Amino acid sequence: MSILASYMQKEQQLKQLQEELDRLKNDDRLKAELQFKDKLEALMREFDKSASEVIKLLDPQQGVAKASSTTITGRAKRKLKIYKNPNTGEVVETRGGNQKTLKAWKDEYGSDTVEGWLVRTED
Secondary structure: OOHHHHHHHHHHHHHHHHHHHHHHHOOHHHHHHHHHHHHHHHHHHHOOOOHHHHHHHHOOOHHHHHHOOEOOOOOEOOOEEEEEOOOOOOEEEEOOOOOHHHHHHHHHHOHHHHHOOEEEEEO
16 A cells, blocks of 8 residues: 555544544543543542442442452462473463473573573463
8 A cells, every 4th residue: 555545544544533523523422431430530639549449338349349350279270381392383371380391491591591482462
């Protein structure tokens, strides 16, 4: 795509976004939500409370939801780490460092090198 075509496309997108923004600014629901947010923030400042404190106060069950992410032993579940060996293209997914293939890679290439092969981490 030429730079001129790209420019014209971006200009059109900007125009559409501006129109959407103008419609939102005139929406009574948005005005009401913004007014509520402003009043809530003022109240939080008045009583020196953070958002997390207000959430805990209004929804004490939210703390229970966090507890469900722990295992029976009380320890949090480890994050899933996904490694990809650039030499072979092999992918390893593990929640711990005691995975057979991962250990073999670390023995062969070194721990620092293998940690550089980390593609992503998931919960």
